[in-house]
Amino acid sequence: MTTQSHPVDQELVRAAARVAGTRCRGDNHTMAAAARTRDGRIVTAVNAYHFTGGPCAELVLIGTAAAQGAYELDTVVAVGDRARGVVPPCGRCRQVLLDYFPGLEVIVGEGDRLRAVPIGDLLPASYVWADHQLEDG
Numbered sequence: 001m002t003t004q005s006h007p008v009d010q011e012l013v014r015a016a017a018r019v020a021g022t023r024c025r026g027d028n029h030t031m032a033a034a035a036r037t038r039d040g041r042i043v044t045a046v047n048a049y050h051f052t053g054g055p056c057a058e059l060v061l062i063g064t065a066a067a068q069g070a071y072e073l074d075t076v077v078a079v080g081d082r083a084r085g086v087v088p089p090c091g092r093c094r095q096v097l098l099d100y101f102p103g104l105e106v107i108v109g110e111g112d113r114l115r116a117v118p119i120g121d122l123l124p125a126s127y128v129w130a131d132h133q134l135e136d137g
Contacts, residue, residue, distance in 0.1 A: 006105055006116040009075050012036050013086065013107060013114065016079040019044045024081035031087065032079050033057035035065060038072035058093040062100060073100075075116060077107035085110050094122050099129035 016034035024030055029046040033056075036042055045061035048054040057078050065073060076097065080087045088108045089097060097104055098119045105116040120126070 008107055008114045008116050009036055009077075012042060012075055012077050013079070015042050015044055016077050017085075019046060020079040020081050021083070030081045031057040032081075033061040033076060034079075035061055035073045035076040037065060037070035038074055039070070041068075041070060043068060043070055043073075056090060056093050058089050059096060062096070073104055075105040075107065086114060088122065091123075094119065095126065095129075098123050098126060 012034050016032045019034065020032035023046050024032055028049050030049060031047040032044060033046075034042055034044045043061060043065045045057050045064045047057040048060060058076060061076065062073075065071070076089075078087050078089060078093075079085060086107060086109060089106065097106070101119065104119040106119050106122060107114055107116050108122070109115050
């Protein structure tokens with residue numbers, strides 16, 4: 001497991017907080033996510049809560065990024081509504097993010113203790129779905 005954290009993309013945190021503060025209303029949308037694409041763009045999304053297990057903001061973000069032609073994400077962060085601050089991804093999101101973007105950095109922590117860590121650090125000793133995409137020897 002890697003223990004080194006990387007510089008926090010404060011612009012990304014602010015983008016997610018802005019979306020959480022302006023677009024998350026009521027019980028259906030309570031989390032916002034923002035990601036920096038490989039080409040430097042910022043993509044944002046909100047969750048779609050539903051009692052049947054609607055998608056988290058990070059999962060909506062993957063589809064939103066793809067719809068905008070961004071298939072490589074470098075860094076992601078999620079922020080809760082009502083000024084809850086940065087919220088780490090749930091277990092399902094950790095697995096999906098690792099599967100789609102094994103080199104992804106995730107911003108976690110709170111207040112002045114925010115840090116960017118490799119997605120693999122949040123889900124150690126996990127199965128990597130992307131392994132099926134590797135070329136045979």
